Amino acid sequence: xxxxxxxxxxxxxxxxxxxxxxxxxxxxxxxxxxxxxxxxxxxxxxxxxxxxxxxxxxxxxxxxxxxxxxxxxxxxxxxxxxxxxxxxxxxxxxxxxxxxxxxxxxxxxxxxxxxxxxxxxxxxxxxxxxxxxxxxxxxxxxxxxxxxxxxxxxxxxxxxxxxxxxxxxxxxxxxxxxxxxxxxxxxxxxxxxxxxxxxxxxxxxxxxxxxxxxxxxxxxxxxxxxxxxxxxxxxxxxxxxxxxxxxxxxxxxxxxxxxxxxxxxxxxxxxxxxxxxxxxxxxxxxxxxxxxxxxxxxxxxxxxxxxxxxxxxxxxxxxxxxxxxxxxxxxxxxxxxxxxxxxxx
Amino acid sequence: xxxxxxxxxxxxxxxxxxxxxxxxxxxxxxxxxxxxxxxxxxxxxxxxxxxxxxxxxxxxxxxxxxxxxxxxxxxxxxxxxxxxxxxxxxxxxxxxxxxxxxxxxxxxxxxxxxxxxxxxxxxxxxxxxxxxxxxxxxxxxxxxxxxxxxxxxxxxxxxxxxxxxxxxxxxxxxxxxxxxxxxxxxxxxxxxxxxxxxxxxxxxxxxxxxxxxxxxxxxxxxxxxxxxxxxxxxxxxxxxxxxxxxxxxxxxxxxxxxxxxxxxxxxxxxxxxxxxxxxxxxxxxxxxxxxxxxxxxxxxxxxxxxxxxxxxxxxxxxxxxxxxxxxxxxxxxxxxxxxxxxxxxxxxxxxx
Numbered sequence: 001x002x003x004x005x006x007x008x009x010x011x012x013x014x015x016x017x018x019x020x021x022x023x024x025x026x027x028x029x030x031x032x033x034x035x036x037x038x039x040x041x042x043x044x045x046x047x048x049x050x051x052x053x054x055x056x057x058x059x060x061x062x063x064x065x066x067x068x069x070x071x072x073x074x075x076x077x078x079x080x081x082x083x084x085x086x087x088x089x090x091x092x093x094x095x096x097x098x099x100x101x102x103x104x105x106x107x108x109x110x111x112x113x114x115x116x117x118x119x120x121x122x123x124x125x126x127x128x129x130x131x132x133x134x135x136x137x138x139x140x141x142x143x144x145x146x147x148x149x150x151x152x153x154x155x156x157x158x159x160x161x162x163x164x165x166x167x168x169x170x171x172x173x174x175x176x177x178x179x180x181x182x183x184x185x186x187x188x189x190x191x192x193x194x195x196x197x198x199x200x201x202x203x204x205x206x207x208x209x210x211x212x213x214x215x216x217x218x219x220x221x222x223x224x225x226x227x228x229x230x231x232x233x234x235x236x237x238x239x240x241x242x243x244x245x246x247x248x249x250x251x252x253x254x255x256x257x258x259x260x261x262x263x264x265x266x267x268x269x270x271x272x273x274x275x276x277x278x279x280x281x282x283x284x285x286x287x288x289x290x291x292x293x294x295x296x297x298x299x300x301x302x303x304x305x306x307x308x309x310x311x312x313x314x315x316x317x318x319x320x321x322x323x324x325x326x327x328x329x330x331x332x333x334x335x336x337x338x339x340x341x342x343x344x345x
Numbered sequence: 346x347x348x349x350x351x352x353x354x355x356x357x358x359x360x361x362x363x364x365x366x367x368x369x370x371x372x373x374x375x376x377x378x379x380x381x382x383x384x385x386x387x388x389x390x391x392x393x394x395x396x397x398x399x400x401x402x403x404x405x406x407x408x409x410x411x412x413x414x415x416x417x418x419x420x421x422x423x424x425x426x427x428x429x430x431x432x433x434x435x436x437x438x439x440x441x442x443x444x445x446x447x448x449x450x451x452x453x454x455x456x457x458x459x460x461x462x463x464x465x466x467x468x469x470x471x472x473x474x475x476x477x478x479x480x481x482x483x484x485x486x487x488x489x490x491x492x493x494x495x496x497x498x499x500x501x502x503x504x505x506x507x508x509x510x511x512x513x514x515x516x517x518x519x520x521x522x523x524x525x526x527x528x529x530x531x532x533x534x535x536x537x538x539x540x541x542x543x544x545x546x547x548x549x550x551x552x553x554x555x556x557x558x559x560x561x562x563x564x565x566x567x568x569x570x571x572x573x574x575x576x577x578x579x580x581x582x583x584x585x586x587x588x589x590x591x592x593x594x595x596x597x598x599x600x601x602x603x604x605x606x607x608x609x610x611x612x613x614x615x616x617x618x619x620x621x622x623x624x625x626x627x628x629x630x631x632x633x634x635x636x637x638x639x640x641x642x643x644x645x646x647x648x649x650x651x652x653x654x655x656x657x658x659x660x661x662x663x664x665x666x667x668x669x670x671x672x673x674x675x676x677x678x679x680x681x682x683x684x685x686x687x688x689x690x691x692x693x694x695x696x697x
């Protein structure tokens with residue numbers, strides 16, 4: 001399964017080597033042009049009828065992670081987070097460090113040595129270390145360097161009959177949907193961007209889209225699903241199992257109404273269940289892309305994912321299929337000139 | 346079987362206190378090559394015997410005890426949406442649980458993830474606090490009907506963690522407390538193949554240590570040893586912990602001192618280590634709780650007891666880390682100790 005490979009590949013923001021190589025290898029057969037830019041974005045192009053709108057589909061390939069900031073005398077590695085990580089999820093986890101994927105663990109003081117009050121306070125990043133088993137700094141420096149990134153050593157697997165778990169579904173699920181769509185042929189000019197550095201401030205996508213200058217953009221994301229205990233139904237941002245989530249507004253974008261409407265119409269006409277993302281928090285690459293040049297009509301379609309930015313996230317395969325189907329139906333309709341877009345919409 | 350492979354196989358298996366059968370079976374199979382007989386008692390302790398060459402009438406009986414049970418979690422409630430609420434079995438820091446993958450031992454072994462209220466729906470105050478056990482749940486990625494068909498209240502749960510090699514001789518995994526101790530007993534039995542020993546050696550894989558040293562209580566009663574040695578793990582050095590409470594990884598087994606340790610046993614273990622050039626460390630334990638030595642010492646009319654430990658970082662997390670050399674050295678230490686015990690030495694243990 002494509003998503004399994006994508007989930008297990010490493011690629012923390014700014015160090016997307018492995019994931020980029022994997023995607024490039026998988027899709028090069030299916031596109032007319034494939035290139036990387038100065039930031040490391042992977043950009044692909046499928047030629048089409050220039051009288052039809054040019055569509056850009058974008059998904060980010062980077063993931064949150066850690067960066068080694070110091071090798072301590074005793075061989076332990078100090079680190080800082082890259083991207084938004086709740087420090088409380090780091091304790092007692094296995095990670096891999098650097099390109100060679102050196103295994104390490106993030107431990108914590110034994111419960112026997114703690115005062116009960118300590119257990120009420122989260123451990124600070126400064127109190128946590130990656131332990132690669134090196135007996136001192138010399139041994140550690142043989143296999144890791146300052147600046148190496150680390151990510152969770154999480155295996156992809158099936159959970160329930162419809163659900164899977166793995167790391168970095170935000171946004172490897174978007175990459176996976178995009179890669180599957182790129183295998184199809186549509187009549188309009190299609191660009192795909194696998195962007196870098198989304199998790200550290202939407203750095204990559206805007207740069208990549210600048211030269212493409214698309215007429216329309218759809219960003220494909222893995223977005224947070226909070227349909228879990230402790231969270232009231234009215235604050236669920238999205239619900240797992242209820243189909244692709246359409247963003248109405250977040251911190252970075254109010255999507256183009258016309259484009260949104262055409263996605264909704266596509267869903268209604270083809271009987272694909274969808275939901276709205278019922279939270280205005282956070283942002284995506286769309287925030288950068290829609291403000292490029294004189295503005296680009298942009299929308300965001302997401303697969304709901306529980307526990308994003310954690311060692312193990314969860315998604316529903318029906319949501320994945322529905323998201324892919326919805327975007328495929330949209331593309332088919334765009335091919336046949338089924339939408340009436342004005343560039344200055 | 347190589348000791349590392351043995352430790353790996355035990356670490357990857359599950360045996361929460363009270364349900365240690367899978368571990369007992371694996372230990373029995375591997376110990377089988379080095380022992381004369383074995384049995385299981387009513388609590389589930391695996392008691393193995395390697396006979397010594399001494400005269401039947403005054404053969405010293407030495408017991409080596411290492412516990413095979415592990416800490417875990419238990420299903421407390423299945424909510425209306427199929428999420429599981431849970432409680433702990435043994436001492437677990439709640440902060441080590443969020444974001445863990447788990448296995449739930451229901452009708453089948455079911456995979457899940459420990460979740461909590463998402464950060465963006467927590468208020469500012471909540472975000473600054475550790476997430477409480479009562480606010481966590483297990484997500485099986487299944488609907489409530491499927492969940493209820495597979496899981497019941499009372500089912501046991503363990504954190505999923507594959508044993509892994511780190512740099513040098515260090516390894517990491519779950520439940521190395523105290524399957525590393527069982528591995529040291531195996532190392533000792535291997536060493537004893539080429540040493541002469543008068544004493545009968547009981548290698549015991551004890552159960553239910555984590556919930557109150559219960560297995561050692563009954564197994565010691567059954568064996569009536571002249572000498573009991575508990576083999577467990579102790580805290581390895583790490584930032585934020587005072588070095589008087591810890592030992593260093595890779596610098597040898599820790600020979601403990603304290604009220605539960607017979608002074609003559611401590612002295613002899615130390616002398617053997619010196620004689621055979623085995624690096625060792627001294628540990629102090631002021632309160633005799635927390636290891637099988639606590640139970641062994643006060644069995645029947647009292648048993649001379651010692652405690653030998655393996656330094657281990659991050660005890661009771663899923664990423665316990667240790668140095669394999671400490672286990673090997675400990676095995677050699679125990680075997681050489683055993684080969685030098687005779688009835689005269691045992692006699693002397695009653696003379697203060």
